[in-house]
Amino acid sequence: MWGAPAEPADSYYQIRPECTDVPNTRFKIKPGKTLSVRKWQAAFTQEGFLDMGKTLNRIQRGGIHPTIRGEVWEFLLGCYDPKSTFEEREQIRQRRRSQYASWKQECKQMFPVIGSGGFITAPVITEKGQPILDPLVLQETNLGEDSDFFKELESRGPLDKKVIQWMLTLHQIGLDVNRTDRTLVFYEKKENLSKLWDILALYAWIDDDVGYCQGMSDLCSPMIMLLEDEADAFWCFERLMRRLVRLHMLFCGS
Known part of the structure; x- marks a missing residue:
C-alpha cells in the first residue's frame, strides 16, 4: 500500500532475489541523477500528490532505481493520476484487485486450470467447440479423461463463439x-509461468477485440517480475495495451 511519505517508498514493492539475475545489465545508477528511493519519496506531497514533471526529468537523466520500478511504472503507464491522493489510490487499488478476482473466478468456472498453478500448451477443444482429450493436456493439467470438466464440456451443448475463441487461444x-525470458531464475518456478499465463488468459477474455497476439507475453513479463500482486501486474499490462491500441489506431487508422 502507499502509506505516508515518511514510510520507505520501496517498503511495498521489494525486488525479489530471483528477479535480480538479469545477465550483463547495462543499467548503471548515476549518483545525483537516477530517481532514487529518497527522491521518489520527496516527489510526493503530504497528501500524496506527485510532482510528475520533476520525476520524469530525473528518470530521463538517470533512470529508475530498481527497488522502486514497480510503483513508478504504475504512474508512467497511467494506472494512477499523479494528482490523486494516497487514500484515493489505495481505494482504486483495492477496487481493481476485487475486479480482477471476479474475472479470474469467471474464467476459472469456464476452464478450471485458470488459477490452479498450471497452464496448457496443447488445445483442449476443436474449432467447433468439441473437447480434445489430448494426452499432453491431461498430463499438464491433471484433469483426467473422466474429470468433471470434460464431462461438463460434453454436456454443455454448443458453446458461445466468444468462449470457443477464448479457449482456442489458451x-x-x-x-x-x-x-518467455527462460534464462531468468524467476521462470524456473512453474507458479511464475502460471501467473503470466493467467494474466494473459484473463486479458484475452475481457478484451476480445484484441484477444491475444504473439509477443504480448514479453510485454507482460516485466510486470509480474516487478509487482508482487498479480492483480496489480494485470492492470499495469492492461494500461500498456490501451496505449498500444491507441497508437495502432493512430498510425493505421483502424
Whole structure:
C-alpha cells in the first residue's frame, strides 16, 4: 500500500532475489541523477500528490532505481493520476484487485486450470467447440479423461463463439509463456509461468477485440517480475495495451 511519505517508498514493492539475475545489465545508477528511493519519496506531497514533471526529468537523466520500478511504472503507464491522493489510490487499488478476482473466478468456472498453478500448451477443444482429450493436456493439467470438466464440456451443448475463441487461444498463450525470458531464475518456478499465463488468459477474455497476439507475453513479463500482486501486474499490462491500441489506431487508422 502507499502509506505516508515518511514510510520507505520501496517498503511495498521489494525486488525479489530471483528477479535480480538479469545477465550483463547495462543499467548503471548515476549518483545525483537516477530517481532514487529518497527522491521518489520527496516527489510526493503530504497528501500524496506527485510532482510528475520533476520525476520524469530525473528518470530521463538517470533512470529508475530498481527497488522502486514497480510503483513508478504504475504512474508512467497511467494506472494512477499523479494528482490523486494516497487514500484515493489505495481505494482504486483495492477496487481493481476485487475486479480482477471476479474475472479470474469467471474464467476459472469456464476452464478450471485458470488459477490452479498450471497452464496448457496443447488445445483442449476443436474449432467447433468439441473437447480434445489430448494426452499432453491431461498430463499438464491433471484433469483426467473422466474429470468433471470434460464431462461438463460434453454436456454443455454448443458453446458461445466468444468462449470457443477464448479457449482456442489458451494453448497458444501457453506456448509463448513457456518461451518467455527462460534464462531468468524467476521462470524456473512453474507458479511464475502460471501467473503470466493467467494474466494473459484473463486479458484475452475481457478484451476480445484484441484477444491475444504473439509477443504480448514479453510485454507482460516485466510486470509480474516487478509487482508482487498479480492483480496489480494485470492492470499495469492492461494500461500498456490501451496505449498500444491507441497508437495502432493512430498510425493505421483502424
